[in-house]
Amino acid sequence: MSSEEKKKIKRRDFTPICVYCTPEEKESIKEMASQAGLPVSEYLRRLGLLYRPTSVMDYQKVDDLLKVAADMGRLGGLLKWWLSGEAPVLQTREGRQIRMNESTMRTLLARVDTTNRMLQQLSRQILDLKKNEKITGAQE
Template sequence: MKKQSDTTRKGSTPIKVWCLPAEKSAIEANARKAGMSTSMYLRNVGIGYQIKGTIDQDLVLMLAKINGDQGRLGGLLKLWLTNSEKLGPHDPGHMRRVIHGVLERIVKMQIAMIDLVEKR
């Protein structure tokens, strides 16, 4: 006689769910967002588990790119501010405008990061 722990789901009877193609696509998309197979997603929803999605990978990638850009701009700004001999014979007024432009770009990127997080 088999124990309960020896029984696998693959040996069990499946449940068929009739749905429209759009419904099937929505279910599959929700399962992907939750990081589950469609079967696992439907089983968990059917027995009343709260579905908790995984972190949105696209958002993480976008934020990583923005963060990398900010790091590069910050490094450039640090170079300009700490190593004035590398600036050469540039006009101080021009360099001040360039540095202010870099600071404005950093602020814009921070705002873009906040906007991305708030939209999700």
């Protein structure tokens, strides 16, 4: 759109957005807009277009990543314990006993592999979120 076309279009031709607030909040917004030398509408539009809230998804992915990393640490500890020859029997939370033999170790190593893939997938998702955040932030 050229600058001439932009001049012809008036803001009043567009659809307004209603924001519900208390009378005190409204006065506070008016005061801040005045201090910025802007009409309330322009002040709120600029705030709305420039503000980039942190995605809740980011925090969820990081939390998932930390849980998987903790699992990896526990699995690594079990493997080290078994290799040292000091762990002939493991006790589960339910009270069952598991003998550490080759079959158990193969199962454990398969779980380590699965967990490692989960770590990689979660890491990629977090990186993708950050890349998208940078791309959308740069364009606007």
